[in-house]
Amino acid sequence: MKIAISSEGADLKARVGHRFGISPYLIIADLGAGNFEAVESPGSLGQQGTGVQTIVLAISKDVQTVLTGYCSPAARRHLEANGIEIFTGLSGTVGEVLESYKKGEIQKVEVAKIEHEPEKRIGNMGILIDAMRRSCNQFASMLPIFLGVVMLIGLLNTFVSRQFLASLFSGNPVLDTFLGAFFGSILAGNAINSYVIGGELLRYGISLFSVTALIITWVTVGLVQLPAEIAAFGRRFALLRNGICFLLSIPIAIITVVVVNLVIR
Known part of the structure; x- marks a missing residue:
């Protein structure tokens, strides 16, 4: 036992x-x-x-x-x-x-x-001491991630042209949103990283639809963590939850951007 x-x-x-x-x-x-x-x-x-x-x-x-x-x-x-x-x-x-x-x-x-x-x-x-220790551990564990993101952005700026990024996205709101949701689903890491990467993509001219979908699926869909989720909650629940979150991310991203544009105007 x-x-x-x-x-x-x-x-x-x-x-x-x-x-x-x-x-x-x-x-x-x-x-x-x-x-x-x-x-x-x-x-x-x-x-x-x-x-x-x-x-x-x-x-x-x-x-x-x-x-x-x-x-x-x-x-x-x-x-x-x-x-x-x-x-x-x-x-x-x-x-x-x-x-x-x-x-x-x-x-x-x-x-x-x-x-x-x-x-x-x-x-x-x-x-209290335990909470402080966990906070310090969390900060220490996040620091390499932030450094990695900074290095990734540096490589992106150096080796990836705006023309190449533009070629991945057609300018169609629905299709671009789908692509953003796809990339967000296969990426993993702290949610804060998605904001940094999303900001850089916007600077490169990628549409807000795509970036919004990427951020949504980054925090709601996790293909990398899927095996652990299946082990904890069962295959049916894990697959159903991830599938629903992916499908809903597209209309949610489009609605969010439309509402934001209306408010700004």
Whole structure:
């Protein structure tokens, strides 16, 4: 039997993580083999969507039980849907919590009693420090991305001519919007990058229809993240959601640009 414990560190002496999905590590303890594995959690980066990745990680490790301080209702639903039992409201070291679980001393807490638990902990200095640490990690993780975007724009300015970009777009609002939506679907990264890239495309003379569609699909459609989404939510839901978002992005982009033009006038 495997147990996943959200942890602030990579060993049994570390404190149990305050919240599943954003703690730096998952300690995967195999009760049958009597050993454990410390896995760095995607939540340590503090980026959007890392909660889903942590759920996928727990499922991929064949975990049967999760021990943590707090688990959001959404994460709880997906974990329980995959047969994973969740115990929350825990504190202390990972080793202490693990021993308590082995002895049967840990009781499940009703969901209704824990949904507002984070709000009750606002005054906890540990939560504040944890939030500051995640913010710093997020900034540090975003810095290389911004540098990469700047370099990409530099390469774009150097090697890609306006004539080439213009040749990709016909000037037809519907067709250009479709192309923008397509490129936004296959690109990935922080949503802020789409604004920077969109601004550069506008400067190159690409229509606002295309840029708007690119930004919409960038944040709503994710072909790169599709395998993880399928693992977490199921193939039908993931494909249907991405397909609907892609199709809706085109009329939404056109309507948005038309409304903006009317307001400006």
